[in-house]
Amino acid sequence: xxxxxxxxxxxxxxxxxxxxxxxxxxxxxxxxxxxxxxxxxxxxxxxxxxxxxxxxxxxxxxxxxxxxxxxxxxxxxxxxxxxxxxxxxxxxxxxxxxxxxxxxxxxxxxxxxxxxxxxxxxxxxxxxxxxxxxxxxxxxxxxxxxxxxxxxxxxxxxxxxxxxxxxxxxxxxxxxxxxxxxxxxxxxxxxxxxxxxxxxxxxxxxxxxxxxxxxxxxxxxxxxxxxxxxxxxxxxxxxxxxxxxxxxxxxxxxxxxxxxxxxxxxxxxxxxxxxxxxxxxxxxxxxxxxxxxxxxxxxxxxxxxxxxxxxxxxxxx
Numbered sequence: 600x601x602x603x604x605x606x607x608x609x610x611x612x613x614x615x616x617x618x619x620x621x622x623x624x625x626x627x628x629x630x631x632x633x634x635x636x637x638x639x640x641x642x643x644x645x646x647x648x649x650x651x652x653x654x655x656x657x658x659x660x661x662x663x664x665x666x667x668x669x670x671x672x673x674x675x676x677x678x679x680x681x682x683x684x685x686x687x688x689x690x691x692x693x694x695x696x697x698x699x700x701x702x703x704x705x706x707x708x709x710x711x712x713x714x715x716x717x718x719x720x721x722x723x724x725x726x727x728x729x730x731x732x733x734x735x736x737x738x739x740x741x742x743x744x745x746x747x748x749x750x751x752x753x754x755x756x757x758x759x760x761x762x763x764x765x766x767x768x769x770x771x772x773x774x775x776x777x778x779x780x781x782x783x784x785x786x787x788x789x790x791x792x793x794x795x796x797x798x799x800x801x802x803x804x805x806x807x808x809x810x811x812x813x814x815x816x817x818x819x820x821x822x823x824x825x826x827x828x829x830x831x832x833x834x835x836x837x838x839x840x841x842x843x844x845x846x847x848x849x850x851x852x853x854x855x856x857x858x859x860x861x862x863x864x865x866x867x868x869x870x871x872x873x874x875x876x877x878x879x880x881x882x883x884x885x886x887x888x889x890x891x892x893x894x895x896x897x898x899x900x901x902x903x904x905x906x907x908x909x910x911x912x913x914x915x916x
Contacts, residue, residue, distance in 0.1 A: 603705045605651035605664060613665065617656070624652035650706055667709060730794035730801035737785070737805040739775060741812045741822075742844050745870055748775045752805065756792055773805065778871030781809040781817070814842060820876030821868045827885045828852060843867045843878055850880060858884045 606613050609623040630636060631645040654660045735754045743750075749772055756767040771790065779785075784804050791801025815822045826841060836854035840847050843864070850862065860882045868876025890898070 608651040620655050729799050731792040732801040733791040734804045736808050738808050738810050740810050747777045783807040823879045825883050826880045833884050856882050
């Protein structure tokens with residue numbers, strides 16, 4: 600049996616650092632990966648590089664290999680493990696099926712059986728792997744939730760050390776359903792990263808983020824809007840125009856309205872296929888920023904004749 604010098608396969612010295620091992624593997628794996636290099640012998644070289652990395656990347660198996668390397672690497676009669684040799688099997692070989700590598704007789708002689716569930720038949724299969732999913736935030740305005748909309752989505756698939764060396768920009772037209780809510784996810788099958796060896800591409804997940812509105816606050820399926828009123832509008836009552844998501848409406852303010860009073864406008868909230876929310880108008884009494892002398896005289900007359908005590912609940916405190 601031929602001895603395999605994993606350091607030589609990766610082009611490294613025996614005292615190479617873990618970082619140097621990883622860097623060498625990535626460089627060689629990219630060079631010989633079958634999807635990147637269709638030339639004859641590239642697939643076998645890629646498997647050899649992957650096997651070397653899986654041994655040297657694990658401190659336990661690397662130490663065992665170093666011991667064997669000193670024992671019989673240069674034997675003219677072919678390599679045989681020392682009498683009674685048995686690998687510890689404490690280390691798990693992660694991702695050994697990611698690219699469908701075959702392990703050599705040398706590897707099997709040193710480290711014995713493959714991890715549980717990894718059969719000889721599986722070792723000779725080139726299993727395609729599934730592509731990586733991609734997640735993108737999609738901003739949606741409140742007005743757009745009232746009906747189905749088509750929106751443009753632009754995103755970039757990051758560079759991949761095996762499939763593509765440069766990022767890929769994608770542009771899609773996406774239908775956003777009516778009544779979509781903040782935090783909802785829309786799945787676009789097969790629009791994620793491509794897969795190795797012709798496997799299924801990953802999916803694109805759009806995370807809906809409702810853009811804050813300058814007038815409306817969201818509470819479940821309901822909306823709230825603050826309605827500023829002049830003192831005389833609150834005292835005498837008034838008919839005012841109030842904006843909603845789908846246009847303006849006329850709203851009657853009852854006399855003697857107070858700040859904080861809430862008026863319900865049915866059916867003017869958010870909508871889904873089954874639920875329609877309401878709009879709540881919250882009254883806020885505001886004063887003019889400036890007053891003329893004539894206005895001040897009117898306020899003084901009102902104060903003298905109103906007989907109003909706004910803090911009467913404090914009397915017994």
